[in-house]
Amino acid sequence: xxxxxxxxxxLLPVERGAAYIGVLMTTSSLPGFRDFYPAxxxxxxxxxxxxxxxxxxYGFVEYDGPPLESLELYTRKSGxxxxxxxxxxxxxxGREVALRPEMTPTFARMVAARAGGLPKPIKWFxxxxxxxxERPQKGRLRExxxxxxxxxxxxxxxxxxxxxxxxxxxxxxFGLGPEDFVARYSDRALISAVLLRLGVPEPAMPAAxxxxxxxxxxxxxxxxxxxxxxxxxSGTARRVLDVTAMELGDLSRDFGDVPxxxxxxxxxxxxxxxxxxxxxxDYVALDLRLVRGLAYYTGLVFELxxxxxxxxxxxxxxRYDDLxxxxxxPALPALxxxxxxVVLGELLRDRDLVPETEHTLDDFVIHVSPEQLPAALRIVxxxxxxxxxxxxxxxSRGVGRQFKVANQAGAGRVIVVGPEEVERGEYVVRSMDTGxxxxxxVAELLAGGADG
Ligand code: HAM
Numbered sequence: 001x002x003x004x005x006x007x008x009x010x011l012l013p014v015e016r017g018a019a020y021i022g023v024l025m026t027t028s029s030l031p032g033f034r035d036f037y038p039a040x041x042x043x044x045x046x047x048x049x050x051x052x053x054x055x056x057x058y059g060f061v062e063y064d065g066p067p068l069e070s071l072e073l074y075t076r077k078s079g080x081x082x083x084x085x086x087x088x089x090x091x092x093x094g095r096e097v098a099l100r101p102e103m104t105p106t107f108a109r110m111v112a113a114r115a116g117g118l119p120k121p122i123k124w125f126x127x128x129x130x131x132x133x134e135r136p137q138k139g140r141l142r143e144x145x146x147x148x149x150x151x152x153x154x155x156x157x158x159x160x161x162x163x164x165x166x167x168x169x170x171x172x173x174f175g176l177g178p179e180d181f182v183a184r185y186s187d188r189a190l191i192s193a194v195l196l197r198l199g200v201p202e203p204a205m206p207a208a209x210x211x212x213x214x215x216x217x218x219x220x221x222x223x224x225x226x227x228x229x230x231x232x233x234s235g236t237a238r239r240v241l242d243v244t245a246m247e248l249g250d251l252s253r254d255f256g257d258v259p260x261x262x263x264x265x266x267x268x269x270x271x272x273x274x275x276x277x278x279x280x281x282d283y284v285a286l287d288l289r290l291v292r293g294l295a296y297y298t299g300l301v302f303e304l305x306x307x308x309x310x311x312x313x314x315x316x317x318x319r320y321d322d323l324x325x326x327x328x329x330p331a332l333p334a335l336x337x338x339x340x341x342v343v344l345g346e347l348l349r350d351r352d353l354v355p356e357t358e359h360t361l362d363d364f365v366i367h368v369s370p371e372q373l374p375a376a377l378r379i380v381x382x383x384x385x386x387x388x389x390x391x392x393x394x395x396s397r398g399v400g401r402q403f404k405v406a407n408q409a410g411a412g413r414v415i416v417v418g419p420e421e422v423e424r425g426e427y428v429v430r431s432m433d434t435g436x437x438x439x440x441x442v443a444e445l446l447a448g449g450a451d452g
Pocket of ligand 1: 102103144146313314315316317318335336338341342343
């Protein structure tokens with residue numbers, strides 16, 4: 001049967017991501033996946049550089065792990081939502097595997113494998129690319145990069161504050177201030193103790209947290225439905241919503257007789273005092289409705305949001321004291337955060353905090369005709385081996401054209417190599433800023449070193 005379009009040429013609208021390239025095929029990436037053209041990569045590199053700079057300032061060291069892990073690593077502890085978004089498949093060896101949707105399980109696995117030999121506290125960071133099959137929308141894609149910064153082996157409030165402070169300092173380093181963003185925090189163990197007292201059974205806790213996690217995006221009726229689906233009486237579900245809207249003082253009044261609640265309230269007060277001492281009070285707000293969707297958190301939980309609420313969460317993290325043991329390691333406490341590049345990039349663009357991309361050459365070596373190409377190449381490569389950024393014209397075009405290219409490339413100076421220059425061993429060097437010209441020998445040219 002003849003295929004109706006076989007052999008036909010197509011020219012499809014490029015803005016729809018399709019074009020004719022020999023055979024009919026699409027030029028767009030998969031939905032939710034990004035191409036990083038140079039200008040996009042410049043922003044990504046700026047984000048990565050800033051992440052690394054702040055992590056380094058806090059004394060964290062960089063690590064990485066594999067992008068593909070065994071499926072079980074996530075099904076055991078990450079929580080239903082993320083497991084439902086996995087890119088998983090059976091590999092050719094019959095193993096059930098998944099692309100990493102988050103870094104924490106890999107981090108826990110790696111630390112668990114060597115925990116005995118590592119001095120504590122372990123302070124590591126990473127910048128992995130992660131994959132989640134989400135509905136692509138503003139702030140949510142199917143791949144993203146995340147700064148992960150975690151501490152293992154510490155239960156102190158000071159370590160909670162250290163991690164929170166690092167996340168805030170990262171945003172400050174980008175030029176964002178307390179008017180731009182806020183770190184909302186809570187204590188999952190406190191909420192857990194209150195919920196237990198209200199009669200929420202332990203097994204229903206993960207589903208109750210997953211429902212509360214959506215409280216700021218969904219209607220109250222929706223959250224109440226999820227809570228009753230999780231097995232709560234409708235009266236209890238209502239009480240759960242009400243207590244998470246309470247102030248700390250009210251919680252203390254109503255639940256202060258529960259030792260665990262009292263202990264957690266003391267810890268939250270200490271955290272708040274240390275946040276003040278670190279000079280970060282303007283950047284934080286206690287919010288007991290914040291519980292976080294991931295299943296493994298056990299204490300402090302926090303998220304960074306833009307003040308106007310225009311974007312999705314920029315960053316999320318908390319304490320997960322049981323995870324290392326759950327992945328087969330020793331019982332070591334841990335905490336950290338993940339900050340994605342997608343929402344952060346949107347926020348930086350919105351606040352005009354994206355630095356100008358500059359690709360500038362130091363020198364452009366012009367050769368007047370093809371005969372001078374070998375002489376020009378000697379100069380080009382000698383300058384490059386000094387560490388200078390040097391360009392030249394591959395096609396020996398006219399001198400005027402080469403000047404234009406030098407200008408477009410943002411070259412600081414142009415070196416002209418013509419027949420007389422080669423014969424005399426002296427070259428005209430023109431500053432592209434001032435237009436001033438000097439004649440110099442190759443030795444003088446190279447003696448200038450990397451600074452020119
Ligand atoms: P998470 O809240 O799932 O936490 O993700 C952290 C951040 O990654 C989010 O606040 C968001 O900026 C970004 N992010 C997550 N999913 C997407 C997506 N589909 N597209 C774009 N950005 C996204 C975790 O992943 C925890 N493992 C963080 C952690 C580290 N907790 C302790 N240590």
